[in-house]
Amino acid sequence: MLQVRNVTRVFGRQAAVDDITFSVDGPAFVGIIGRSGAGKSTLLRLMNRLTDASAGQILVDGRDILALRGAARRQWQSDCAMIFQQFNLVPRLDVVSNVLHGILNRRSTLQTMFNLWSRADILRAIAILDRLGIAEQAPKRAEALSGGQQQRVAIARALMQDPRIILADEPIASLDPMNAQVVMDTLKRINVEDGRMVIANLHTLDTARRYCDRVIGMRDGRIVFDGTPGQLSTGAARDIYGADADFNEAATSTSIPSDTAPDDAYAARMLA
Amino acid sequence: MADTAFGHGRTDGIAQVRAAYLDMVRRRRMYGGILLILFAALMTASFGLAQSRNAGGLVDGLPMVLSFPSEVISEAWENRAEVPALIAEHVPSLVETVNIAAVSTLLGALAAAALALLSTRGLARWPALTPLFRRLMDGMRAIPEIVIALMLIYILGGGPVPAVAAIALHTAGALGKLFSEVAENADLKPVEGLTSVGATWGQRMWLGVVPQVAPNWLSYALMRFEINVRASAILGFVGSGGIGYNLKIAMQWGQGRYDEVVAIFLLLFVTIVVIDRLSDHARTRLVKGSFA
Numbered sequence: 001m002l003q004v005r006n007v008t009r010v011f012g013r014q015a016a017v018d019d020i021t022f023s024v025d026g027p028a029f030v031g032i033i034g035r036s037g038a039g040k041s042t043l044l045r046l047m048n049r050l051t052d053a054s055a056g057q058i059l060v061d062g063r064d065i066l067a068l069r070g071a072a073r074r075q076w077q078s079d080c081a082m083i084f085q086q087f088n089l090v091p092r093l094d095v096v097s098n099v100l101h102g103i104l105n106r107r108s109t110l111q112t113m114f115n116l117w118s119r120a121d122i123l124r125a126i127a128i129l130d131r132l133g134i135a136e137q138a139p140k141r142a143e144a145l146s147g148g149q150q151q152r153v154a155i156a157r158a159l160m161q162d163p164r165i166i167l168a169d170e171p172i173a174s175l176d177p178m179n180a181q182v183v184m185d186t187l188k189r190i191n192v193e194d195g196r197m198v199i200a201n202l203h204t205l206d207t208a209r210r211y212c213d214r215v216i217g218m219r220d221g222r223i224v225f226d227g228t229p230g231q232l233s234t235g236a237a238r239d240i241y242g243a244d245a246d247f248n249e250a251a252t253s254t255s256i257p258s259d260t261a262p263d264d265a266y267a268a269r270m271l272a
Numbered sequence: 273m274a275d276t277a278f279g280h281g282r283t284d285g286i287a288q289v290r291a292a293y294l295d296m297v298r299r300r301r302m303y304g305g306i307l308l309i310l311f312a313a314l315m316t317a318s319f320g321l322a323q324s325r326n327a328g329g330l331v332d333g334l335p336m337v338l339s340f341p342s343e344v345i346s347e348a349w350e351n352r353a354e355v356p357a358l359i360a361e362h363v364p365s366l367v368e369t370v371n372i373a374a375v376s377t378l379l380g381a382l383a384a385a386a387l388a389l390l391s392t393r394g395l396a397r398w399p400a401l402t403p404l405f406r407r408l409m410d411g412m413r414a415i416p417e418i419v420i421a422l423m424l425i426y427i428l429g430g431g432p433v434p435a436v437a438a439i440a441l442h443t444a445g446a447l448g449k450l451f452s453e454v455a456e457n458a459d460l461k462p463v464e465g466l467t468s469v470g471a472t473w474g475q476r477m478w479l480g481v482v483p484q485v486a487p488n489w490l491s492y493a494l495m496r497f498e499i500n501v502r503a504s505a506i507l508g509f510v511g512s513g514g515i516g517y518n519l520k521i522a523m524q525w526g527q528g529r530y531d532e533v534v535a536i537f538l539l540l541f542v543t544i545v546v547i548d549r550l551s552d553h554a555r556t557r558l559v560k561g562s563f564a
Contacts, residue, residue: 096293123290127286135285138292139292139296
């Protein structure tokens with residue numbers, strides 16, 4: 001269904017994404033891991049056509065979406081939802097309006113300016129919010145919501161697009177562990193219940209292991225690992241993160257650490 | 273707020289949310305529609321009034337709009353060989369005009385900065401006096417530059433000083449308002465941090481507010497500089513010297529001197545373009561510099 005072929009993106013002299021090839025069949029939950037600057041974000045932005053590629057092809061059902069221009073490109077973007085680390089909602093508009101933005105591709109600019117959404121669309125937006133458990137927030141401004149709620153509004157906007165592929169660029173990197181779990185559970189649910197492909201950039205190993213059917217590891221713009229979460233050993237992780245033998249998996253985790261001995265020792269020293 | 277439930281058991285709740293939101297949409301649309309109708313009605317009604325008050329009609333006069341410019345340009349085109357020489361001839365008076373604008377912008381912007389900080393909610397040195405400073409700026413904006421200039425020319429005689437004073441006063445009022453709006457949006461956390469170490473009001477403004485607002489203040493000030501070049505050219509008409517005086521002479525002369533008019537307009541246009549480019553450049557430097 002999705003085939004990425006020799007895709008490259010060069011910024012200045014440096015290749016952020018360097019000759020990447022992989023393919024995904026069917027509605028999988030794919031996690032892309034790697035340290036910051038590995039090219040994960042650039043890869044997702046290339047797929048959504050927010051950034052242009054320098055070379056290569058991305059085939060979706062045999063059509064090269066990197067070659068699309070103008071209206072065809074916007075059509076593709078409406079078919080391939082993007083979820084951002086910082087939510088990227090319009091802060092001063094209410095939650096339902098933000099969700100309705102998912103169908104902007106099917107609306108003319110004039111209709112949008114006069115805020116003419118059909119009753120059916122509004123009801124669908126509220127139904128999606130209800131599904132994600134935040135229907136009570138419907139009339140509030142997006143900026144009044146907590147981070148976890150805003151990210152769920154962003155997911156609702158993505159669902160409003162009724163996309164085949166959902167791209168999530170570090171969806172939980174700005175959230176606390178509890179909200180991170182809610183957002184990841186939501187994404188997994190969409191993946192399983194609706195059968196939509198989800199490709200998520202994750203910076204933590206434990207999330208990747210827990211939610212993904214397949215993990216792709218990137219380092220310096222290249223794929224250095226591609227396999228199931230089970231195959232992702234500590235050695236493979238060291239490769240991906242470019243760390244040496246004292247690599248500690250907890251350093252890439254967002255959950256609350258269970259090992260508090262060093263903290264306690266430090267506290268004791270300071271109190272002595 | 274991390275509710276893990278995907279609520280399905282709250283059918284009452286969702287019905288309420290739906291009804292409330294649809295209500296809100298209906299209300300918003302109604303207000304929007306009323307505003308649109310009002311706007312359209314006012315425009316059509318006032319067009320009739322404006323049309324009847326005019327000496328000529330807009331429709332009748334429309335074809336004549338271009339007759340003066342075309343006369344000027346066609347004459348200048350005939351004498352195009354002389355235009356470069358004329359431009360060179362007027363450069364000294366342009367320098368005078370730009371100088372008047374620069375000095376008055378500088379003085380006005382300094383006064384505006386002080387007035388802005390004194391009249392911004394949350395930053396003011398004496399919060400009770402903010403209305404006073406605001407009215408002061410309103411007054412400076414209300415009096416036309418040309419009135420002040422004429423008054424001062426009467427007292428001091430012609431020359432650049434009355435022009436500088438008149439433009440600086442207006443600039444202080446206009447920029448003060450813009451500056452204070454920028455300052456209002458400044459983040460107060462740095463100011464609080466400086467207050468916590470016992471900084472004076474001046475220190476807090478200089479270190480806590482000015483760095484935040486500098487890029488916007490600068491671009492507003494440079495924009496004002498552009499406007500002031502034009503204002504100082506206009507003041508030349510009433511005897512403040514500079515390129516405006518030359519323009520007045522050339523226009524009064526009428527036919528035969530239109531090449532000079534075009535030369536002066538070209539000079540003014542180029543000056544504005546140069547200031548615009550400079551302001552772009554300076555602003556980028558200032559914004560990027562803060563990242564380095």
